[in-house]
Amino acid sequence: MKRGLKIALVQLAVGSDKAKNVAAAVQEIHKAKEKGAQLVALPECFNSPYGTKYFEEYAEEVPSGETSRALSKAAAEAGVCVVGGTVPERCGSRLYNTCAVWDSNGKLLAQHRKIHLFDIDIPNKITFKESEVLSPGDQLTTFQFNGIKIGLGICYDLRFCEMAHIMAKEGCSLLIYPGAFNMTTGPKHWQLLARARAVDNQLWVALVSPARDQTASYVAWGHSLLVDPWGAVTGQLEHVPDALHATIDLNTVEEVRSQIPIRMQRRTDIYDTVKKSKQ
Numbered sequence: 001m002k003r004g005l006k007i008a009l010v011q012l013a014v015g016s017d018k019a020k021n022v023a024a025a026v027q028e029i030h031k032a033k034e035k036g037a038q039l040v041a042l043p044e045c046f047n048s049p050y051g052t053k054y055f056e057e058y059a060e061e062v063p064s065g066e067t068s069r070a071l072s073k074a075a076a077e078a079g080v081c082v083v084g085g086t087v088p089e090r091c092g093s094r095l096y097n098t099c100a101v102w103d104s105n106g107k108l109l110a111q112h113r114k115i116h117l118f119d120i121d122i123p124n125k126i127t128f129k130e131s132e133v134l135s136p137g138d139q140l141t142t143f144q145f146n147g148i149k150i151g152l153g154i155c156y157d158l159r160f161c162e163m164a165h166i167m168a169k170e171g172c173s174l175l176i177y178p179g180a181f182n183m184t185t186g187p188k189h190w191q192l193l194a195r196a197r198a199v200d201n202q203l204w205v206a207l208v209s210p211a212r213d214q215t216a217s218y219v220a221w222g223h224s225l226l227v228d229p230w231g232a233v234t235g236q237l238e239h240v241p242d243a244l245h246a247t248i249d250l251n252t253v254e255e256v257r258s259q260i261p262i263r264m265q266r267r268t269d270i271y272d273t274v275k276k277s278k279q
């Protein structure tokens with residue numbers, strides 16, 4: 001029997017009108033359900049333009065804020081699991097870049113705060129410091145839906161192979177990363193990193209980007225995609241608003257893991273990757 005989870009990766013156009021951004025996400029959740037999706041994933045920063053100067057204004061609490069309430073309601077009404085991309089989350093005096101997941105009854109199932117903040121400062125070239133306004137999360141996040149364990153990461157988290165490896169060790173068959181690579185790193189690394197995480201860990205990897213907006217202050221690469229546990233790209237969007245529908249087949253996970261038994265043959269007597277608990 002083919003065991004599968006039908007997913008939709010929704011590459012939304014994001015503008016400066018927060019209410020419009022959220023309404024568009026809700027509409028796409030219902031559309032995806034009509035096409036058969038059981039899980040709908042949204043892009044990074046889908047209710048706000050991407051950039052440190054916007055986060056304070058667009059931030060809201062999770063799960064009490066307006067975006068959370070809208071997604072929870074949409075998840076329940078459509079009867080789908082919603083992996084709510086990311087929003088700037090306000091918690092006390094701090095802001096986080098946060099992905100909230102809603103189950104098909106609208107209940108909060110998981111909440112991942114981006115753990116690796118992207119900071120660079122190359123004199124006379126580019127300065128971009130997320131840590132000026134954001135705080136980093138301090139834990140890994142996995143959840144279970146329809147019998148499949150799913151791990152979450154956000155954008156830059158994708159570059160850290162240990163994080164993906166630990167989520168795989170904990171039983172994940174699918175990793176979902178809302179992300180927004182730029183016009184330099186997108187063509188160079190977006191697909192390569194997705195395939196690397198997939199082939200190293202023998203699981204499905206989904207990346208969900210906002211659509212490209214040439215007029216935005218941060219221009220996203222787009223090209224949301226799905227990679228199977230063999231490392232093959234099974235579907236990829238262009239840069240325009242669109243949705244990618246696919247079935248996550250668990251048989252492929254087992255097939256790859258039995259044919260290439262790296263999970264059993266690691267030399268943990270010589271090296272290991274371990275999770276530390278942070279108090």
Ligand SMILES: *[C@@H]1O[C@H](CO)[C@@H](O)[C@H](O)[C@H]1NC(C)=O
Binds near residue numbers: 183184185
């Ligand atoms: C994108 O990010 C890279 C890595 O930080 C940076 O070197 C590059 O200048 C950025 N490109 C654009 C087009 O913003």
